[in-house]
Amino acid sequence: MTAYPKTSALMARGAQFFGSEHAILCGAMSWVSERNLVSAISNAGGFGVIACGAMTPELLDKEIAATKTLTTKPFGVNLITMHPQLFDLIEVCGRHQVGHVVLAGGIPPKGSVEAIKTHGAKVICFAPTLALGKKLLRSGADALVIEGMEAGGHIGPVSTSVLAQEILPTLAADHLVFVAGGIGRGEAIAGYLEMGAAGVQLGTRFACATESIAHPAFKQAFFRASARDAIASVQVDDRLPVIPVRALKNKGTQAFTTKQIEVAKLLDDDKVAMMEAQLQIEHYWAGALRRAVIDGDVENGSLMAGQSVGMVTKEEPVAEIMAALMRECEAALDTRKALAVA
Template sequence: MTDFPKTLRLMERGRDFLGSDYAILCGAMSWVSERNLVSAISNAGGFGVIACGAMTPELLDAEITATKAMTDKPFGVNLITMHPQLFDLIAVCEKHAVGHVVLAGGIPPKGSVEAIKGGKNPAKVIVFAPTLALAKKLLRSGGDALVIEGMEAGGHIGPVSTSVLAQEFLPELSEDHLVFVAGGIGRGQAIAGYLEMGAVGVQLGTRFACAKESIAHENFKKAFFRANARDAVASVQVDARLPVIPVRALKNKGTEEFTAKQRDVAGTLDREEIEMAEAQLQIEHYWAGALRRAVIDGDVENGSLMAGQSVGMLKEEEPVADIMQKLMAQSEEALTRR
């Protein structure tokens, strides 16, 4: 801890909020951010976050129980706002006294923030916002901290780069609010820069996806090690009526299959066979299945290889503890040099 005094000082508010040694969150990656990786990150001084994704309340209950058996350090749970059983999932988090709940995937539905903060075991709420106006609204409505995530990130992304978001949000919000920066961060030098701009911490996903403790298939990890930044491309929206959030992943056959899936779902909308909400849910289920094929089954041709543009910096499998120490040492070196 005493090896990184400058970085720790700039992270102080984020560390106090998370209860971790370092204000470094691991982004919630479906199938990847589970008990093994989450506990390893928390044990290494960071803040692991379980990716609930499409889990049922029963599955989430088991995952939290298993994670608590592997670490006594704080960790959080990421919930998708459009999940049909969102309030049941919130109840599971409350049952386990989970300290931090991350709400992702859209504007939190009415009553969800209150449910997280108002139970017997109230939790802190972390929100995402793509615009400054929405960020201010979510923070006024009970969000305790904000993650701004640029388009360089893997998985679901917005249209604006991390560096632009940081310049827009941090001067406006950092004095009175806790803001974490995410998207395209692969080295500690970038962490130092965002901390100096006013961020209280950062979130990284791709950097941890191929850690030794990650259960991702060997084929999945090898695909990451072979890739460079330009291989991580954003999906294309086929039908303007279908509000599909772009997804960044390594280009393969699965990328092309998603385009075909969108056309198929748009056709069912044309025939009025489903409602728009169901159409969006079908798209989300497609991604969950495609990601599982790549991460768990190792089908890197047809599965989804969600990756941020920092993927080009990954060259080998490393223990989480080593990754964490490298990031902190790089940040400290950058701050010392300045």
């Protein structure tokens, strides 16, 4: 007998898909979503996802193996579509029998979805528009994540609420669609579940959990921040298609503008190809994020955070965060039912 009957009923499809107790997955945050946080989320009933980011196949192999020593529950792996060794990373996931692979950062390259499915895994893709969502499903995606611009890290141009209104009524009845971006409390989860979402994805809410290896200075920056402190980066050159990144404003966000100018000049001088230019940008973020998360350099590093950061006020164990989200969601559903009866 579940303690959250209404929430569990609405999450049933998503929970069954993941093999988890709750259909709450953790967004893959580079340097943060590693073995400790991922296993804690899965152990707490959610679905943890390893952020592969710029890892080599050898590093991913070790990370998956280490995560397996900390949990017997299902977890997934997030792979960046532009990674030069994407297919090697898919093979690593296959060898470990990872059940779910999330493809992020762009349209999956030809053959990648099929390669993942060859190993029996489910494929989850990000859909920034209804049209692309339909295309991804036709191409073999088993589930979609629709993530609004309120999220931390790489973001699209449309808000979560608008994406949900555009996509859920059309796709949610027949497909698994998870909503992400700016979700920090259970009341919001209740709303999206009632709209037809199979579950939700949260990142910022878990970034400062007790089990997160993020540096204490990184966590303190989150605790001090408000929603308006999490700003999106700007694109300085139209020829350089840079996906905006939302992070807490500091010297690092200003330095990114300088980095874009530097890379654009390399393009002007024909010193790099477009793919290499984009990879340089990605490597910049990976390095800047590491400086903040691991080294605690909160001035010059990247403090990637969603606008829900204002709801992150203290360090808490993952299990307590998960329980609070479920309680809040259930209470909201109870209130709505009571009002409907009245």
